[in-house]
Amino acid sequence: MSFCHGLRLLYSQLPLFSRELNRPWCRYVSSSLALSSEKRASDFNSFVPRTNTCGELRSAHVGQEVTLCGWIQYQRQGLFLVLRDFQGLTQIIIPQDEAHSHVKKVLYDAPVESVVRVTGTVTSRPPGQKNPRMPTGDIEVKVKTAEVLNSCKKLPFEIKDFIKKSESLRMQYRYLDLRSFQMQHNLRLRSQMIMKMREYLCYLHGFVDVETPTLFKRTPGVCMLLVIHPGLLQSYRQLTCSCGAFNFNCRYFQVARCYRDEGSKPDRQPEFTQIDIEMSFVDQAGIQKLIEGLLQYSWPNERGPITIPFPSMSYAEALAEYGTDKPDTRFGMKIIDVSDVFRNVEIGFVQNAVNKPQGTVKAICIPQGARHLQNKDFEALKESAKSQFNQEVLHLILKPDESLKSPLRKFLSEEQQSELIKALKVQADDVVLLAAGEHEKVCLVLGNMRLESANLLELRGLVLRDPTAFHFLWVVDFPLFLHKEENPAELESAHHPFTAPHPSDTSLLYSEPAKVRSQHYDLVLNGSEIGGGSIRIHNAEQQRFVLETVLKEDPELLSHLLEALKSGAPPHGGIALGLDRLICLVAGAPSIRDVIAFPKSFKGRDLMSNAPDYITPEELEPYHIQVAWPAAEAEANKN
Amino acid sequence: MSFCHGLRLLYSQLPLFSRELNRPWCRYVSSSLALSSEKRASDFNSFVPRTNTCGELRSAHVGQEVTLCGWIQYQRQGLFLVLRDFQGLTQIIIPQDEAHSHVKKVLYDAPVESVVRVTGTVTSRPPGQKNPRMPTGDIEVKVKTAEVLNSCKKLPFEIKDFIKKSESLRMQYRYLDLRSFQMQHNLRLRSQMIMKMREYLCYLHGFVDVETPTLFKRTPGVCMLLVIHPGLLQSYRQLTCSCGAFNFNCRYFQVARCYRDEGSKPDRQPEFTQIDIEMSFVDQAGIQKLIEGLLQYSWPNERGPITIPFPSMSYAEALAEYGTDKPDTRFGMKIIDVSDVFRNVEIGFVQNAVNKPQGTVKAICIPQGARHLQNKDFEALKESAKSQFNQEVLHLILKPDESLKSPLRKFLSEEQQSELIKALKVQADDVVLLAAGEHEKVCLVLGNMRLESANLLELRGLVLRDPTAFHFLWVVDFPLFLHKEENPAELESAHHPFTAPHPSDTSLLYSEPAKVRSQHYDLVLNGSEIGGGSIRIHNAEQQRFVLETVLKEDPELLSHLLEALKSGAPPHGGIALGLDRLICLVAGAPSIRDVIAFPKSFKGRDLMSNAPDYITPEELEPYHIQVAWPAAEAEANKN
Incomplete structure (x- = not known):
């Protein structure tokens, strides 16, 4: 057999493939296999007519006769090809001698992504042609027989991770997208x-x-x-x-x-x-x-x-410091209450805020914000607070000379300015975002500003949230109950009506339920x-009290639950x-x-099968169901 | 502390409990635990305030202070009780001394099935009072503290396996039924x-x-x-x-x-x-x-x-020998074709049958049927064949003198009689059920008779199907396709349209699809x-042929599948x-x-929560759905 070693382009010489093999997931494939085989080695070749997967062969296999099944990832001039399966890639050398002309023709004619089975001998790659970045890069397989199990038409995109695809294309051809190493x-x-x-x-x-x-x-x-x-x-x-x-x-x-x-x-x-x-x-x-x-x-x-x-962290603390019930603690920029600094400052909106019940002035400090953010960023942040929360936010910058740059400055005494700087630990080039109003609302606004500023800073190349940190x-x-938005005199469950009260607050349940944690x-x-x-609540009487007295629900609807609780729960x-x-x-x-293997798109649709689909009235008849379309949609469906 | 050993009724002396503990599932509880702990011992007490389950304590634990949680299975005169959890039963001795009067009162007042937590010391049972049939029968726990975690009302049935309950009661109170050891x-x-x-x-x-x-x-x-x-x-x-x-x-x-x-x-x-x-x-x-x-x-x-x-076994063989595609091979009584015996017998219905295409005479032999079954049983079997399949079945008995007892006898020559006896290997007191007609129908009828006779014999105490055999x-x-019942000229998939043809029959697909396996x-x-x-079929053209040409389906409906097959499946x-x-x-x-933890009843209803329930038209409005009841049901729902 004669193999044209001089002519063929080696896998290691293909820059695109090399780039792909350097990507971090290549490491995961092997390490996560180790995870699954802690107990016993998984046999990926049981029950099927192959001896090895395309990710398995190493120098130790040289000389062995092997059978591989996989997809043609790449084929070059009838000289060699790269075979891919879910475990990796193997380089296959196509025989060039007359005796194997049939094998050569089969593999030469097979389109990329066709499914083939090949049998051949594992050989060491010639010196200088090994690819250390590829797990199977020390070997290649010299083919003796080959069979196309299924031919492949031209695909809408190549199955290579470095090929960029729109998400809608990936979703429409999910069965192709799922062949990627990443998925x-x-x-x-x-x-x-x-x-x-x-x-x-x-x-x-x-x-x-x-x-x-x-x-x-x-x-x-x-x-x-x-x-x-x-x-x-x-x-x-x-x-x-x-x-x-x-x-x-x-x-x-x-x-x-x-x-x-x-x-x-x-x-x-x-x-x-x-x-x-x-x-x-x-x-x-x-x-x-x-x-x-x-x-x-x-x-x-x-x-x-x-x-x-x-x-x-308590919910109260999370709200006060991060303005959310799901704080991202990978970075600082916590919310700080500066009401005391502003209590005697003669600014109308501040006085309006702090004199109301739950009224506060709070701020977050964006470290080095003045260096990385521009005026349009601050305007965008303020606009976001206005449109999402109907809340004014002011920004202050600590200049390199340690003086504050802000329209607020003239209302603040020197002492108040330095108190503010101290409370917020502001340093030169830091930016302060400040809001005054009712405690919870101000927290939510500043919690939001905190995340939006972090996004802006990261867009500018800073790393606030370490992607490798967990x-x-x-x-x-x-709180066990919340005031209903539409009628604050009534309470509703913060989570669900079976949640037990905090052991320290049990007696409050009967006197001031709104205060129960x-x-x-x-x-x-x-x-x-x-x-x-x-x-969960396990006492039937407590459960009934919550449902009937606090939540005004009809407890009969939950009678099977109450019965179960009374039966030795x-x-x-x-x-x-x-x-x-x-x-x-x-x-x-x-x-x-x-x-997720087969997710739905943004609108809950499956772009591959185009589900959900319409059902005809005839199909619905056995179920006694009719669909009554709103006039506008009915019109649209006709077209 | 003084324990009234002389007075108390010991667990081992309660015949009802003993009976329960002898039941076969008691063995399973411990053996199946061994199964789950092959790798590591499961810790059933992690994360909860108990030291042991109620099935764990043995002589080796004597002297240890333990905390158990469980349900009161039984309580006797404030002297002792039996505590149950999902792992077993433990006998608890209630202290009788003044210093523990509170503990005694708590446990005495707690109704059966109340949930309690007790702390105490493991002690050896006094000589003669050990219960070898109970895994914890060597020990008992002398209680020091006790707490009722939830009291229990009077239940609709006791949580004891020997108490017989109707299935509808078990379903209605599934949360109680699930506490049984069997479930x-x-x-x-x-x-x-x-x-x-x-x-x-x-x-x-x-x-x-x-x-x-x-x-x-x-x-x-x-x-x-x-x-x-x-x-x-x-x-x-x-x-x-x-x-x-x-x-x-x-x-x-x-x-x-x-x-x-x-x-x-x-x-x-x-x-x-x-x-x-x-x-x-x-x-x-x-x-x-x-x-x-x-x-x-x-x-x-x-x-x-x-x-x-x-x-x-091939489907054809299963049908011919057992009259079904799911043969119960734990017992014999196979269907035997006796057409050759009857080919020259001058009986009208037999001649009618054997002269038609696929016409046959077949029989099963019920060993010792004459001893265990009576005339009314044979009548019931024939009636069943008539009503389910519209098929006549005859029965013949081989009398102890080796002569046949049957109205058929007079139509059969001596030679034909002995041929029949030989073909079916009939012995004295065996009963033969015989049917004539089209092959498949006769097989189905006799397959059904085979199972019905087996049920009858087992009702009489015989064991044909070993319950421990698998x-x-x-x-x-x-067959890949079946003729449609409503239009035998058309074919439908026997299973589903993606099933691949048998490799030996691939060429038949295009010529005689009805014959393809x-x-x-x-x-x-x-x-x-x-x-x-x-x-499954992986070739797109073969799949399209099956859908379009054989099954007359609109292949556009399955376009995403055909596309996928063409893309290197x-x-x-x-x-x-x-x-x-x-x-x-x-x-x-x-x-x-x-x-199944929460199954539905025969009619698909959940008897515990009474689901499914009716939904009001108001609840359906957001979904543009209406329910149009058939007149009769609408009337019934009004009431």
Whole structure:
């Protein structure tokens, strides 16, 4: 056999491929495999007519006869090709001698992305042609037989990670997009993390995986009627809360599909997956410890270790310091109350604010803001506060000469100016954003300004939020009830009506329910809420009081729950983690759609199959259902 | 402390409890725990304020101070009680001295099934009072402190396995029923088997767990629109078949919730769970080997080993010998063709039958039927054949003197009689059921008679089907297409339109499609179909031919599948196992409702929450949906 070594372009010499192989996910593919094979080596070749995957062969295999199956990633002039499967890439040398002219023709004629099976001998690459950046870069396979299992038409895009594709194109051809190493890696990472969670729960802590129904009755607070697209006939109901009925077992979990009735946002999907955990005899600290252990156990090696226990913060503190219930603690710029500085300052809007109940003046300090941000940035920030919250925000700059630059300056005494600088620890070139008004509103505005300023600074090239850092945070001590927006005299549940009151506040429940804190807890990672749960009420009388007296609900609708509580329900609590969002953060993916095999688009549509689709009246008849279109939509559908 | 040893009734002396502890599931509880802890010991006490479960304490714990949480199973005169949790039962001795009068009062006043936490010291039971049939029977716990965590009202039934409850009562109070050891055991077995399957797939064979959407477009053959209860607004759609879109990954599986639009039968539920497996580059033998390995690996120790490979039978053979596509091979009584015996017998209906195309005379032999069955049984069997299949069945008895007793006898020569006896291997007191007609129909009737006779014999106390035996069977070589019942000139898919033709029959596809066998395979266990799958078509042109030319479907509806096949789809195949039914058989439960935490009743209703419920027109308005009741139901709903 004669192989034209001199002529062929070697894989290592193709700059595009080399670039691809240098990307960080190449490392993940091998390291995450190590994760799955901690117990036993996975056999990827069982039950199929191949001897190896395309990611497996090394110098140790030289001389072996192998059979590989894969997709043609690249083919060059009938001399060699690169075969790809879900495990990697292998260079294949096409025989040039007459005796193998059939093999050469088969492989030469096969379009890129065709599926082939080849048999041949593993050989060492000639000196100087090894590719150290490719796991199989020491070897190549000299082919003896080849068979095209399926030919491939011209594709709308190439299956190479360095090819940029619009998201809508990726969604329309999801079955192609899923062949990319990045999607393969994300889905494998997802599978492995969830499997490790199951191990932790089942094998280490005696949990039972129990499947609960998705078809359930509509009950207040625990159920939602979900219709994916108004007028299209998908109505889904689900009992989302693990109510008293699960008391039968001390330790229950489920990886459950859930549905929500809203469009798809970058971090939301109409279908999503969560792990539900429910335990008897547990308190808040117990659930937190369990979850910390769960995340530590399932955390992929490639992301480095995480430290437990996670820090904890009350909801009041999170609101006051970060202006949100999901603080991103990877960076500072906390909200600081400067009401005391401004109490005697004669500015109308400040006086108006501080003299009202809950009135405050607060500020955040953007370090080195004057160097990186321009006037148009400050105007954009102020405009955003105005349009989103109807709130005025002022900005002050500390000049290099340590004097304040701001229209406010003339209203502040020298002493007040230095008090302000001290309170905010302002340094030269720092920018202060200041707002006056009711406590909660000012916090929310400044929390928002904090994130928007961080985005602006990062657009300018600064790194405030380390993308390799994972900051977990428990947010606790939420209020149990909130005043209804439309009628502040009435209360509604802050989370759901089964949440137990904080043990220190139980007596307040009967006197001042609005002041009661709950035993609800949220888990936040890098500013995203990835989970939430609570200790539930197990006392039937307390549950009835909450439903009937505080929330004015008809308790008959929940009679089966009240009956269950009276029938020896143990104290219990639980938590649910949103797996799509968690895994998106772990994978460092830009959207949860990158960790879901078949996601829906922004509008809840599946661009591949074009679902949801219309159903004809004839198809609906057996179900006694009719669709009554609003006039405008009916008109549109006719066309 | 003084304990009234002389007075108290010991646990071992309570005949009811003893009976309960002798039941076979008591063995399972401990053996299945061993299964889950193969790798590491599960800690059932992590994260909760107890030191042990109620099933854990042994002589080795004597002297230890322990804290237990559980339900009061039994309390006797303030002297002792039995505490139960999901792991077992522990006997608790109540202190009788003045210093502990508070503890005594708390435990004396607590109703049965109240939830309590007790702390005390493990002591050895006095000589003669140990209970060898109870895992914790060597010890008891002398209580020092006790706390009622939740009191229990009078329950509709006691939580004791020996108490007989109607199924509707069990369903209405499912949260109580789930506290029974039997249900606890079944659900734990289910969780463990599925976890072992995941291990086998993920860790041993490199599969990835990929979640697929449940909200999908309606396409022919792959989708079903499901409405749980006509007129009630749950419509569910699902792509049940793993089509070409999954080709992205070589090895995919999913434990998926599926929905079906029909009432609940003993072995059917509107929601059910299956494990879907899909592989690239695999053939039928590969999938079969994979599944045999999967079942062997996940099989619970307590059920003894299973032997692989499983036997295999063609569909034609299954129909001819067992009259069904899911033969129960635990017993004989196979169908035997006796057409040759009857070809020259001058009986009108026999001649009518054998002279038609596919005409046959067939029979089954019920061994010792004359001893165990009576005339009314034979009449019932014949009546059943008549009403279900409109088919006459005759019965013949071989008397102890080796002569036939039957009205047929006079039409049969001596030679024909002995030929018949020889063909069917009839012995004295055996009964023969005989039918004449078209091959398939006669097979179906006699297959049905075979099962009905077996039921009758077992009602009389015979054991034909060993309840501890597990007979797996592959049924293969199904026809690819069937003639439509309403129009026999047209063909429809026997399974679904993506099933690949049998490799030996590929050319027949274009000439005589009705004769083509498929690469579909069913897995049968003890006469129940527990799984099915196929090698799928991966060639776009073949798929288009099947859809367009054979099935007359509009291929545009499946354009995304055809596009995917043309884009480098590898050869692939898969299988789905119905987990509810499989686990029901493994657990030896009478109904799949006994292995599902919250099943629906026969009519698809949830008797606990009374779901599904009616939705008011106001609730439906945002979704532009109306319900139009048929007149009769509308009238009924008014009342």
